[in-house]
Amino acid sequence: xxxxxxxxxxxxxxxxxxxxxxxxxxxxxxxxxxxxxxxxxxxxxxxxxxxxxxxxxxxxxxxxxxxxxxxxxxxxxxxxxxxxxxxxxxxxxxxxxxxxxxxxxxxxxxxxxxxxxxxxxxxxxxxxxxxxxxxxxxxxxxxxxxxxxxxxxxxxxxxxxxxxxxxxxxxxxxxxxxxxxxxxxxxxxxxxxxxxxxxxxxxxxxxxxxxxxxxxxxxxxxxxxxxxxxxxxxxx
Numbered sequence: 345x346x347x348x349x350x351x352x353x354x355x356x357x358x359x360x361x362x363x364x365x366x367x368x369x370x371x372x373x374x375x376x377x378x379x380x381x382x383x384x385x386x387x388x389x390x391x392x393x394x395x396x397x398x399x400x401x402x403x404x405x406x407x408x409x410x411x412x413x414x415x416x417x418x419x420x421x422x423x424x425x426x427x428x429x430x431x432x433x434x435x436x437x438x439x440x441x442x443x444x445x446x447x448x449x450x451x452x453x454x455x456x457x458x459x460x461x462x463x464x465x466x467x468x469x470x471x472x473x474x475x476x477x478x479x480x481x482x483x484x485x486x487x488x489x490x491x492x493x494x495x496x497x498x499x500x501x502x503x504x505x506x507x508x509x510x511x512x513x514x515x516x517x518x519x520x521x522x523x524x525x526x527x528x529x530x531x532x533x534x535x536x537x538x539x540x541x542x543x544x545x546x547x548x549x550x551x552x553x554x555x556x557x558x559x560x561x562x563x564x565x566x567x568x569x570x571x572x573x574x575x576x577x578x579x580x
Contacts, residue, residue, distance in 0.1 A: 349465055350443040350513070351391045351418075352436040355379050355406070355451030356399045356425025367399065368561050369451040373570055378561060380410055381454035387418050389461040391447060394418045395439055397425040397432045430534055434520045437513075445469065446516060448537050449508040452561045455573055460554060461508060467552050468510035473545075475510070475538045476554040477503040506554045509537045519544040 355369040369379040386394050396419050398406045403422045411419050423439050425432030433448060440446065445468050449456065460476065467474045480502040486495035516537065522544040523531055534540055538549045557573050559566060 347444040347469060348393075348442065349391045349445045349447065350440055351386045351389075351394045351447045351449060351461075351508070352433065352440075353379075353382055353386065353394060353396050353449050353451045354425065354429065354432050354436075355382075356397050356402075356432045357429070357452065371561070371567065373454065373567075373574055376414075377410060378454050378570075379406075379451045380414055382449060382451050382456065383410065383416050383419065384414070385456050385458045385461055386447075386449070387416050388458040390465050391418065391461065393420045393443075395420065395436045396422045396451075397436050398422060400424050428532070430520070430523065430531055430540070433537060434524060437517045437520055440513065443513045445510060446513045447508040447510045448516075450560050453507055453558060454561070454570065455557045455559065455577065456506075456508060456554075460552070460558070464508050464510045464552050467550060468512070471548075471550040472512045472515065473510070473538070473541055473547060474550040474552050475536075476506040476508060476558065477551050478506060478554045478556055478558070480504055481556075503551060505536055505538065506558050506560075507536075511537070511541055515545050515547075516541055 357367065370377050373381065383394065396406060403424065406422050421439060423435060426435055447461065447464060464474060464476060480499055483499055484497055484502055485493045486497065488494050519540045523534065523540050541549060559569060561567065561570060
């Protein structure tokens with residue numbers, strides 16, 4: 345029997361660092377919202393269904409302005425997220441009825457290709473947990489609270505985590521439930537899904553090599569980069 349694969353697309357962030365009146369996932373890139381490109385990649389991939397997590401009061405907007413107009417058939421549910429990213433993830437995990445594997449992706453990361461998504465699906469079925477990441481190009485400094493350099497780690501061992509991040513569903517669901525048994529101060533230390541898995545499942549997570557196009561739109565400068573990436577990709 346074929347394994348079922350569910351994608352969770354996180355689009356509940358307010359994007360305060362973008363300093364725009366519109367949430368970053370709804371900003372227009374060419375003539376379509378940023379969120380469309382993330383959803384379209386998963387629509388074209390081997391995932392079986394998509395759960396879209398949006399902000400409070402945005403379910404109808406997403407349905408009538410993104411899902412329906414662009415014919416995105418794999419989106420089976422749209423739910424509201426929570427205050428923090430980890431709140432949105434656990435809401436989505438609890439909303440999934442039955443699946444074998446789950447891919448978690450940032451809705452403001454529009455350039456993950458369907459080919460990369462398919463590779464992630466293949467790897468997670470072999471390894472139970474994997475994330476997309478890219479080798480760091482810059483030298484990293486570990487700095488103390490007074491601004492003094494304390495360590496320069498080996499750059500060859502440093503990777504920049506991206507999404508999608510993929511896991512065996514039962515394991516990542518268990519990990520997030522354990523996270524929610526912790527104090528809020530402990531939950532706030534979590535920065536991505538792999539960190540939750542590492543903390544509470546204590547099994548290895550495999551890297552799938554991504555690329556430098558797979559950026560997350562966070563600040564106004566990223567919109568400039570996104571346009572350049574879009575123009576380059578569209579000419580390929």
